Amino acid sequence: MAKVLVVTSGKGGVGKTTSTAAIGAALAQNGKKVAVVDFDVGLRNLDLVLGAERRVVFDLINVVQGVAKLPQALIRDKRLENLWLLPASQTRDKDALTEEGVGRVIADMRNNFDYIVCDSPAGIERGAMLSMRFADEAIIVTNPEVSSVRDSDRIIGMLDSKTAKAEKGEQVQKHILITRYDPARAARGEMLGIEDVLEILAIPLLGIIPESQDVLRASNVGSPVTLNSPASTPARAYADATKRLLGEVIPMTVPSEPKGLMKLFGRRAA
Amino acid sequence: MSMFRLFSSRPPAPATAPIARERLQILLAHERGMRGEQPELLMLLREEILAAVSRHVALDPDKVMVRMERGKNVSTLEVDVELPNGLERSFAVAS
Numbered sequence: 001m002a003k004v005l006v007v008t009s010g011k012g013g014v015g016k017t018t019s020t021a022a023i024g025a026a027l028a029q030n031g032k033k034v035a036v037v038d039f040d041v042g043l044r045n046l047d048l049v050l051g052a053e054r055r056v057v058f059d060l061i062n063v064v065q066g067v068a069k070l071p072q073a074l075i076r077d078k079r080l081e082n083l084w085l086l087p088a089s090q091t092r093d094k095d096a097l098t099e100e101g102v103g104r105v106i107a108d109m110r111n112n113f114d115y116i117v118c119d120s121p122a123g124i125e126r127g128a129m130l131s132m133r134f135a136d137e138a139i140i141v142t143n144p145e146v147s148s149v150r151d152s153d154r155i156i157g158m159l160d161s162k163t164a165k166a167e168k169g170e171q172v173q174k175h176i177l178i179t180r181y182d183p184a185r186a187a188r189g190e191m192l193g194i195e196d197v198l199e200i201l202a203i204p205l206l207g208i209i210p211e212s213q214d215v216l217r218a219s220n221v222g223s224p225v226t227l228n229s230p231a232s233t234p235a236r237a238y239a240d241a242t243k244r245l246l247g248e249v250i251p252m253t254v255p256s257e258p259k260g261l262m263k264l265f266g267r268r269a270a
Numbered sequence: 271m272s273m274f275r276l277f278s279s280r281p282p283a284p285a286t287a288p289i290a291r292e293r294l295q296i297l298l299a300h301e302r303g304m305r306g307e308q309p310e311l312l313m314l315l316r317e318e319i320l321a322a323v324s325r326h327v328a329l330d331p332d333k334v335m336v337r338m339e340r341g342k343n344v345s346t347l348e349v350d351v352e353l354p355n356g357l358e359r360s361f362a363v364a365s
Contacts, residue, residue, distance in 0.1 A: 146290050153298050189285025196291045200298060 002110040005117045005245075006135040006172075008159075010151030012122030014143045015179040018215055018225065020119040021049045022235070023139070025224035026242035028082035032114040035074065037086040039131035040121035041097060044088035050077065051222025052085050061089035064101035070108055079227060084113070094126050099133060103164075106134045124158065134164050137173040137245075139206060143180045144192035152176070152201055175206035177241060182211045183254050207241025208254045209234050300345070319349055327353055 007020045017040075024036040037060065038046035047053045052075050058068035063086070070086075077083035086109075089096065109116050120131035132138060138159050142152045159172045166172065178197060185191040198205055214232035218225035226235045226242075233255040240250050316336040323329060333352035338345060 146294055149294055150297065150301075153301065157302070186287070188282070189287045190283065192287050192290050192294075196287065200291070200294050 002113055003115050004106060004110070004134050004136050005115060005139060006120055006132040006137075007117060007139045007141060008120035008128065008132055008155050009141040009148070010122070010124060010128075010155040011143075011148045014141050014148050015209070015215075016122075016141050017045050017049050017119055018219065019139065019141050019177060019179065019209070019238070020046060020117055021224040022226045022238040023242050023245070024115075024117045025077075025080060025083060026226045026239050027115050027117070027245070028077070028080040029226065029239075030242065030246060031082065032246075033082050033112070034115045034117060035084045035086055035109055035113045036117045036119060037109075037131075038088035038119050039097075039127045040088050040119065041094045041127050042088075042090060043121065044090060046119050047075075047085060047087045048222060049219050050085055050224065052077070052087070053222070056087045059087045059089040060102075060105070061091060061093075061096045063105050064097060070105065070112075079223070097126060097130050099130060102130045103134060124154065128155075129158070129162060132159060132163055132172070135159075135172050136165065137175065139175050139177050139245075140201075140203065141177050141179055142197060142201070144178060144186065144194070144197055146192075149192065149197055149200055156201065156203065174203045175245070176201055176203045177206045177209065179209040180211045181208050181254065183256075205252060206244055207237050208252065209237045209241075210254055210256075315347065316349075319351075323351055329353060 005023075007016050007023070009016050017038075020036055024034050028034045036046060036050070038044050039060070040046075041061065044059070047056050055075050058073035060073070062068040063070050063073045074084045074086055077085065086105075106116060118131045118135065121127040132155075140152050140155055140159075142148050156174060159174060160166055163172050176198065178194060181194070182191055186193045194205070194208060210233050212232060212234045214229045215225050215234050218228035221228060225232065226238050229235055230239070236255040240253075240255075243250050316334065319336070320329075320331060320334055323334075329351060335348075335350040337348040337350075339348070
């Protein structure tokens with residue numbers, strides 16, 4: 001049975017696209033057949049983060065409008081044979097996405113994939129609404145920072161009221177993914193802690209992704225961080241989060257740098 | 271002060287996370303309460319209070335101020351109605 005996941009946040013720049021790419025790739029690495037779908041009409045970027053920007057021919061809107069067939073628009077990843085991308089359109093006409101059309105495309109994809117991971121645009125407009133509309137589960141990407149937490153709360157409210165599941169009286173299963181977390185700053189009381197965020201949002205935690213230069217390095221070269229540097233702290237955190245998504249029980253830790261380095265930073269911070 | 275800082279080791283910055291946490295808790299408690307039901311609660315209150323007062327007193331709608339202060343446990347709604355002079359006469363007419 002296919003699962004539709006939405007990666008959402010309300011706020012921009014918190015790491016939705018990075019997380020979609022990393023988790024999509026990690027699901028594929030776990031043997032699942034995965035399609036990642038970019039809903040950011042006019043500002044597509046998932047293609048770039050996945051290194052497929054030069055292979056885009058058709059996009060989501062083409063498929064919704066019937067200009068292209070779904071298999072023509074799906075781009076298969078060159079490294080992971082289980083991973084496909086359905087890019088967003090660069091057209092400015094956001095109204096080209098209709099609820100009926102998106103519903104049709106998602107229903108079609110449910111027959112062909114194990115996971116459909118929808119990358120939501122920032123904001124609460126049409127694209128964001130449609131990206132969550134048909135979701136079974138939601139990953140709410142949150143930075144430990146006041147504006148991000150507030151926007152996440154808003155998005156949680158929308159997941160509970162505006163989705164197809166909610167309208168049927170069911171629940172979209174929600175997970176919090178904390179990204180750009182800096183354990184040293186949190187320990188000094190400069191950054192909201194994990195406990196603070198979880199207590200305020202009251203949603204179970206899927207994973208903690210530490211702030212890391214490896215994330216930028218991976219997007220520079222167009223490769224999901226889980227693939228580009230699998231031993232790095234963010235990659236291990238994404239891999240763990242993905243396994244939790246698949247139902248494995250994995251203790252919640254913030255993956256840390258190798259010990260010597262950590263000690264050095266630890267002393268400095270104290 | 272900044273001169274001393276140059277020579278002494280930097281004092282630790284005060285922890286700001288608890289402030290962030292408290293501000294969020296207060297804000298979200300209110301935003302959740304408003305969600306979906308009456309997003310225009312303030313406007314609604316303003317209109318109904320105005321209607322109630324103007325049944326008895328002739329007043330200038332621009333001279334009515336409605337403010338809300340959100341606190342952790344209690345919120346206050348402040349309604350400031352400026353009544354025109356000759357109030358007694360208005361009352362007499364109204365009743």
